[in-house]
Amino acid sequence: MGLLLLLAATAASGQEAPKPTVPSAPTAPPAGSDTARLVPQLTRSGVRFVFRERGTGPLARAGSRVAVRYTGFLPDGHIFDATVATGGPLxxxxxxxxxxxxxxxxxxxxxxxxxxxxxxxxxxxxxxxGVPDPDDERRYLIPPNTELVFELEVLSVR
Structure with missing residues (x-):
């Protein structure tokens, strides 16, 4: 099940998604620095991320089309979604x-x-x-109040 479907499941529940704040520009060592990709970044609303590899392509703006490969993990390491399962990037x-x-x-x-x-x-x-399991309403694909972990690769920005 892709993120788009999971988002639709959340929207269908009548729960309004929180509006993100405008992110602050991350501070990082110079691009040539060996530590540049290892410095944790934090947005104003609390998204944390670490560059595994910093790309040289364009940054997305609101409305940009992006293609992303990802694997989504629950905090215990269980994979709940991945583009490998859907056959291509999102x-x-x-x-x-x-x-x-x-x-x-x-x-x-x-x-x-x-x-x-x-x-x-x-x-x-x-x-x-959360995201209830459509096959068993007593279970969740993603439990309520769960932080998610993603490995993401931004393939393109247009």
């Missing part, structure tokens, strides 16, 4: 609510060609609603 417009708010905020700070590990607070993911 393509969407940034800042339009197509994905969880934490992604809309994060992707404005990550240039094309980058690989990052990100920790998305529950309030910027699926919040108190």
């Amino acid at each position: 393509r969407f417009r940034v800042g339009r609510g197509d994905v969880i708010p934490g992604w809309d905020e994060l992707l404005l700070l990550v240039p094309a060609g980058s690989r990052v590990k990100a920790w998305i607070p529950a309030a910027l993911a699926y919040g108190a609603t």
